[in-house]
Amino acid sequence: MTGIEVTLGEVAASLVLVAVAVAISRWRRAGLEADIGIAVIRSFLQLTAIGFVITAIFDVDSLLLVVVLLATMVGFGAFTAGARAVGVPNALGPLVIALSVSAVATIGLTLALGIFPATPRYLVPVGGMVIGNAMTASAVALNRLGDEMRDQALAIEATLALGATSRQAAEPAVRRALRSGTITLVDSTKTTGLIFFPGTMVGMLLAGAEPIDAVRLQLILLYLLLGAVAISALVATTLAYRNFFTPAHQLKDLPDPGDEGGPGA
Amino acid sequence: MLFKLESVKLDRGGEPVLKVLSARLPDGISAVVGPSGSGKSTMLRLLNRLSDPESGSVHFRGTDTRELDPLQLRRQVALVPQLPALLPGTVLENLRFAAGFTGAEPDPGELLNLAGLEASFADRDVKRLSVGEQQRAMLARAMATQPEVLLLDEPTSALDERTRDSIERTVAGLRRQLGTSIVIVTHDPAQAQRLADWVVKVDRGRLVREGPTREVLA
Numbered sequence: 001m002t003g004i005e006v007t008l009g010e011v012a013a014s015l016v017l018v019a020v021a022v023a024i025s026r027w028r029r030a031g032l033e034a035d036i037g038i039a040v041i042r043s044f045l046q047l048t049a050i051g052f053v054i055t056a057i058f059d060v061d062s063l064l065l066v067v068v069l070l071a072t073m074v075g076f077g078a079f080t081a082g083a084r085a086v087g088v089p090n091a092l093g094p095l096v097i098a099l100s101v102s103a104v105a106t107i108g109l110t111l112a113l114g115i116f117p118a119t120p121r122y123l124v125p126v127g128g129m130v131i132g133n134a135m136t137a138s139a140v141a142l143n144r145l146g147d148e149m150r151d152q153a154l155a156i157e158a159t160l161a162l163g164a165t166s167r168q169a170a171e172p173a174v175r176r177a178l179r180s181g182t183i184t185l186v187d188s189t190k191t192t193g194l195i196f197f198p199g200t201m202v203g204m205l206l207a208g209a210e211p212i213d214a215v216r217l218q219l220i221l222l223y224l225l226l227g228a229v230a231i232s233a234l235v236a237t238t239l240a241y242r243n244f245f246t247p248a249h250q251l252k253d254l255p256d257p258g259d260e261g262g263p264g265a
Numbered sequence: 266m267l268f269k270l271e272s273v274k275l276d277r278g279g280e281p282v283l284k285v286l287s288a289r290l291p292d293g294i295s296a297v298v299g300p301s302g303s304g305k306s307t308m309l310r311l312l313n314r315l316s317d318p319e320s321g322s323v324h325f326r327g328t329d330t331r332e333l334d335p336l337q338l339r340r341q342v343a344l345v346p347q348l349p350a351l352l353p354g355t356v357l358e359n360l361r362f363a364a365g366f367t368g369a370e371p372d373p374g375e376l377l378n379l380a381g382l383e384a385s386f387a388d389r390d391v392k393r394l395s396v397g398e399q400q401r402a403m404l405a406r407a408m409a410t411q412p413e414v415l416l417l418d419e420p421t422s423a424l425d426e427r428t429r430d431s432i433e434r435t436v437a438g439l440r441r442q443l444g445t446s447i448v449i450v451t452h453d454p455a456q457a458q459r460l461a462d463w464v465v466k467v468d469r470g471r472l473v474r475e476g477p478t479r480e481v482l483a
């Protein structure tokens with residue numbers, strides 16, 4: 001693959017557009033200046049740090065290190081998703097399992113099918129993408145599950161009251177949550193190439209790859225992500241709905257989320 | 266004795282709601298009466314284990330309900346909550362879903378008629394029902410599971426007199442024809458007089474009186 005060199009000076013030059021964003025925010029009093037500043041600094045530090053980590057992992061060329069890195073991503077991802085799933089009691093456990101299962105299943109399958117070789121150069125970026133997308137999907141799914149369970153609490157208890165299991169009673173809520181976790185990626189996959197260029201393709205084209213290669217790799221990644229997203233939303237909702245019920249199929253009396261800023265604080 | 270509550274205590278939202286409540290409900294038709302907020306709905310939910318007491322016990326036909334499988338119990342003892350809450354879909358879908366829990370195969374038209382609705386309501390979307398119609402669809406749905414005992418929480422609160430009378434006839438008919446036992450929560454002493462042979466009167470989470478209707482509501 002042809003490489004390109006990017007200097008720090010070029011990165012600094014792109015800050016001009018950040019300045020434009022800050023100016024717009026000030027001018028229209030959007031109050032986003034501080035957030036933009038934090039976003040710029042955090043992205044710089046986080047990406048630089050991960051750059052060093054990835055360089056080190058590529059140099060050592062150890063699969064064990066890859067596993068450690070991906071496991072750390074699963075941990076951070078679950079924690080971040082948990083902050084969005086405030087309406088779900090004890091969401092962290094289901095999220096850790098959901099992200100792990102979807103990462104292991106998708107990466108394992110691609111390795112088994114021989115789509116990518118088992119080297120850090122493939123596993124790190126692909127794993128990162130899979131986990132990132134699985135995180136977003138499970139966060140959206142559990143956020144929706146919390147809303148559904150709260151809004152439908154009376155209807156759910158009314159079904160329990162006739163002898164439904166908690167699974168039967170929660171089934172409509174779980175179905176809608178699963179759907180909302182998956183639909184965004186499905187929709188963006190439909191329009192990909194028409195109204196937006198996915199990141200991998202952009203990166204490969206900029207790095208000088210043949211368009212046909214960029215397209216094929218992008219397709220592989222999109223299809224991988226569809227699987228990863230569906231698996232993580234399925235696992236997260238299937239495990240998390242149980243936390244709303246007691247073992248005796250009773251709906252727990254939950255405190256209103258948002259009363260005290262919720263967990264994650 | 267159909268149900269027996271012994272020194273039941275239950276908190277909700279950190280406040281004591283039932284405070285050492287003891288009561289008995291025999292087979293037949295019983296009414297639970299008392300002022301708003303006195304704990305009638307809370308008590309009814311204990312009878313088919315939608316919740317468990319913090320202390321004390323609830324017995325169904327002599328067995329502590331905590332020793333019973335809650336799903337089995339609820340398939341024998343169905344509860345219709347105070348606020349109607351059907352699942353999204355048509356009335357018929359709701360009836361089928363409920364009948365599925367017990368494997369009953371009821372006739373939807375007949376059920377709806379018993380609950381005071383025309384058979385044509387089967388295909389109506391529940392979103393487009395009035396509150397009183399939803400209330401009757403809830404009753405029809407509970408009857409679809411063919412329970413031995415029906416717990417009804419203010420089933421006629423949103424109904425006019427004529428529809429209320431038809432529900433009361435249905436309740437009396439369930440008892441007479443199928444031997445179903447019924448516990449009905451009502452704020453209307455006249456309704457208790459008309460329907461019930463036993464009355465439990467509660468106030469502020471405690472039993473005030475219980476006994477045959479003509480003695481308690483004399």
Ligand SMILES: Nc1ncnc2c1ncn2[C@@H]1O[C@H](COP(=O)(O)OP(=O)(O)OP(=O)(O)O)[C@@H](O)[C@H]1O
Binds near residue numbers: 278305
């Ligand atoms: N989920 C809850 N959280 C906190 N408090 C509750 C909850 N549900 C009920 N309560 C309180 O418990 C008490 C008893 O409520 P319950 O619904 O049993 O009364 P009720 O006798 O059925 O009243 P009504 O005739 O108005 O239906 C009330 O004071 C109510 O405020």
Ligand SMILES: [Mg+2]
Binds near residue numbers: 305306307347418
């Ligand atoms: Mg009530």
